[in-house]
Amino acid sequence: MAGRGTPATALLSRRGVAHELHTYTHHDGAGYGEEAAAVMGQDPRRVFKTLVALVDGTMTVGIVPVSAQLDLKALAAAAGGKKAVMADVADAERTTGYVAGGISPLGQRKRLPTVLDASAQEHPTVFCSGGRRGLEIELAPADLVALTGAVVAPIATG
Numbered sequence: 001m002a003g004r005g006t007p008a009t010a011l012l013s014r015r016g017v018a019h020e021l022h023t024y025t026h027h028d029g030a031g032y033g034e035e036a037a038a039v040m041g042q043d044p045r046r047v048f049k050t051l052v053a054l055v056d057g058t059m060t061v062g063i064v065p066v067s068a069q070l071d072l073k074a075l076a077a078a079a080g081g082k083k084a085v086m087a088d089v090a091d092a093e094r095t096t097g098y099v100a101g102g103i104s105p106l107g108q109r110k111r112l113p114t115v116l117d118a119s120a121q122e123h124p125t126v127f128c129s130g131g132r133r134g135l136e137i138e139l140a141p142a143d144l145v146a147l148t149g150a151v152v153a154p155i156a157t158g
Contacts, residue, residue, distance in 0.1 A: 011106050106131070
């Protein structure tokens with residue numbers, strides 16, 4: 001399983017973006033992002049989770065540190081909308097092409113409006129899901145922004 005590529009890793013390879021892959025064994029019941037940070041021995045402020053919300057009815061991706069929560073009001077404002085609610089898990093999976101706990105902001109089935117929490121810019125590299133549970137991609141925040149077309153804004157709380 002560790003050697004199998006994902007749409008996210010394929011995108012990075014196609015674009016020639018410097019990155020590093022990190023794999024770990026996911027244990028059922030554990031929080032995905034928090035588990036990834038702990039197993040990899042990384043600061044949870046550098047490990048980001050990919051969340052899918054509906055901003056005024058449009059599927060939108062919010063990327064925030066696993067140590068924080070997504071501020072839906074801030075996400076809506078950053079995406080140019082009025083109201084945001086979390087998307088249904090099945091809808092998020094169907095739209096992105098990934099399973100919950102392994103949703104990557106990269107290589108999604110359909111490119112969605114994306115907002116990256118501004119705290120990512122405090123780190124030389126950050127981690128995000130590689131497209132399956134137990135696979136993390138480490139890359140520069142500027143590359144994550146470039147590949148996703150993300151808006152950078154303060155959307156994390158806590």
